[in-house]
Amino acid sequence: MERKIVQHGPATLMISLPAKWARKKGLKKGDELNLEEKENQLIMSLDTKKHKSETSINISSFEESSIRTILTNVYRLGYDQITINYKDEAAIKIISEITEKNLLGFEITEKAKDHCKIESITEPSIEQFDNIFSKVFMNIDDLFLVGEGLFLGKKQEFEEIDRKIQQLDNFCKRVLVKNSLFENNFLHWSFHSSLIHASRELYHLFKYISKANFKASKQELDLFFDVKEIFEIIKESYAKRNLALLEKVHKLEKELTYKKGYNALKKSDPVIIHHLLTSARHFYLTNSPLIGILIKN
Numbered sequence: 001m002e003r004k005i006v007q008h009g010p011a012t013l014m015i016s017l018p019a020k021w022a023r024k025k026g027l028k029k030g031d032e033l034n035l036e037e038k039e040n041q042l043i044m045s046l047d048t049k050k051h052k053s054e055t056s057i058n059i060s061s062f063e064e065s066s067i068r069t070i071l072t073n074v075y076r077l078g079y080d081q082i083t084i085n086y087k088d089e090a091a092i093k094i095i096s097e098i099t100e101k102n103l104l105g106f107e108i109t110e111k112a113k114d115h116c117k118i119e120s121i122t123e124p125s126i127e128q129f130d131n132i133f134s135k136v137f138m139n140i141d142d143l144f145l146v147g148e149g150l151f152l153g154k155k156q157e158f159e160e161i162d163r164k165i166q167q168l169d170n171f172c173k174r175v176l177v178k179n180s181l182f183e184n185n186f187l188h189w190s191f192h193s194s195l196i197h198a199s200r201e202l203y204h205l206f207k208y209i210s211k212a213n214f215k216a217s218k219q220e221l222d223l224f225f226d227v228k229e230i231f232e233i234i235k236e237s238y239a240k241r242n243l244a245l246l247e248k249v250h251k252l253e254k255e256l257t258y259k260k261g262y263n264a265l266k267k268s269d270p271v272i273i274h275h276l277l278t279s280a281r282h283f284y285l286t287n288s289p290l291i292g293i294l295i296k297n
Contacts, residue, residue: 052080052120059086067091068098071118072170075103078178081119092116101163104171129175132168136192137235139165140199143206144228150206151224153215162203169196187296190289198231198282205275219264220272226256227280234286243294246287253284 003015017027036043057074059067074082084095092111095118099106105123108116124132142161149156172192176185209216216224230252237245261277 054081055079056083076173085115151216187289187292194285198279201279223276230283
């Protein structure tokens with residue numbers, strides 16, 4: 001989209017705003033926009049505290065996972081107020097639970113027979129991104145601690161940790177979409193997604209081994225700690241902005257998958273080995289976007 005510069009007075013240069021964009025954002029005379037200089041770019045954005053973006057969606061299914069997927073993605077897209085239309089009031093209970101568990105800072109603010117409204121009420125500020133993302137790492141650490149107990153035959157709770165990881169990840173992705181000043185957010189999005197897929201594999205593994213009287217073999221336990229080691233390197237590399245640390249990940253993942261993993265598939269429970277290898281693979285896949293992030297920084 002191109003705009004011609006117009007001179008207004010002896011020193012002021014002006015450009016017009018795209019009318020369609022201005023209408024969509026509800027802009028009017030006297031409203032303020034933020035301008036940020038970034039190398040050869042001049043980035044214009046709305047003050048999100050003053051301009052709340054709204055949308056409306058329709059749901060016809062009462063499948064929890066279907067509604068959760070829709071609401072999670074609308075939330076990630078950065079909308080501040082969401083009207084949800086439905087045909088049965090029974091949907092409110094599902095929407096309420098999803099909002100509370102998955103959409104950090106959102107609450108239901110309006111209920112009716114055929115619709116309800118959820119919106120940002122106590123959402124953390126964009127400036128809290130780094131602190132929130134550090135909690136993702138902390139919760140994955142907790143997931144590994146729980147896993148150690150499970151692999152040793154102890155009863156452990158992990159559902160709440162997994163829920164918290166997903167909630168925090170949703171908020172981080174929401175920030176990436178809303179904050180146009182966040183450089184290379186496609187790299188961050190890819191990095192976050194691989195990290196969360198890896199943790200979800202651990203969650204499904206833990207659900208599987210939570211059955212009674214389970215105790216891991218030495219081979220399974222060794223593989224579990226190998227996966228943990230890959231995660232620890234990824235976490236340290238991100239925290240220290242250290243590119244060299246990631247070189248270890250390549251060697252570890254190949255050793256784990258193509259030697260230890262293939263051998264374990266012949267001797268151990270294949271479901272357990274599948275989840276461990278898939279988790280390791282997703283942690284390994286964080287490597288590429290993380291390298292991009294570190295090089296850019």
